[in-house]
Amino acid sequence: MSQIELNDKKIKILEVAEKLFSDKGFEGTSIRDISKEAKINIAMVSYYFGSKEKLLESLIIYKTADLKFQIESLQHENLEPLDKVNKLVEIYINRINCNRGIFRVLHFELSSKKREDSQAVFTELKKGNLKSLETIIKDGQSKGIFRKDVIIPLITPTIMGTYFHFHMNKPFFQEILNLNTESLYNDYIKNSLTKHIQQTIKALLVYEN
Template identity: 90%
Template sequence: MSNIELNDKKIQILTVAEKLFSDKGFEGTSIRDISKHAKINIAMVSYYFGSKDKLLESLILYKTADLKLQIESLQHEDLHPLDKVNKLVEIYINRINCNRGIFRVLHFELASKKREESLTAFTELKKGNLKSLESIIKEGQSKGIFRKDVIIPLITPTIMGTFFHFHMNKSFFEELLNLNTETLYNDYIKNSLTKHIQQTIKALLVYEN
């Protein structure tokens, strides 16, 4: 399903599936559960997506396609390489934070290694995003701004890992940092956490003075 046409019914099914997968896990959710919550005939769900694995693949592509486009277009913006990297961090954190449900599902599904085939599309997407990141870093290296010894494939896990550690320990950080409403929590991610990650990535990329 590299490019399924999404109608309202398909989007309705994907939205319900994301919530159920996130709440109950992929294994704990059946096509019957999805059809019941989406109020759509079970045969129609199967007709649109075939299997639960294919539905997961469709959900991943639906939720991450705009991330790919944003990162690809960032390469061609007329910005200083470090500004591009800062913007890249913003894009990643914003997309993950808006789609915590699907990224949580992916985190567990990738760790389980049971569904590598249905996650092939996600692997291809990650390879594409890595290529875009490489071109931004290499531009900075060619201009003498970024270090030559940067391990580029470790940049994305540094961004994601910091976010996920923060999010997986949400109640701890809410209490520690007095983030007692969802708005305060999201504002902290958007401002303080994003800035911290940008500073971390800058420290990895830029020559020390």
């Protein structure tokens, strides 16, 4: 997956596109909508990105490059395997929560066969992140810490699925957990929800005493 060269105008277009794709869906957003919201000439948007599909591909790379780098770097940190897994959970939840718009697009908009190129970009990213996760899990298995029967590809959807269920039911959880401000809600995700997911993943990975 190649990097993209960015300037201030490109970044502005990408940020606006993320918001509109998240709010209105990919199909419901036009290049004209994006150019109007970004206050940039429609011809300039087309010049920079060529098409809405290519814009989405650039947005995926722009918003997920940091996540990819953090996960790759985690493999080389001087930590025990379980500590690496706990940190991995923190990285995922923090990045998803800070970039809800693009992850909503990625997980709920990229099922269409019309967007196979963008799906391929996202698939490449997921494969790279899975390879990093496999390295961490296999290290724990070789040390006798993690179970041998772990289904490694299901670890990430367990992390993200729990987060998305929580977030997609935000009003419900705000009410029953008394999270009546955005700050309380985000603090709960950062601390309590993250810890719950870490405990869940640990239960899947570690042998019972």
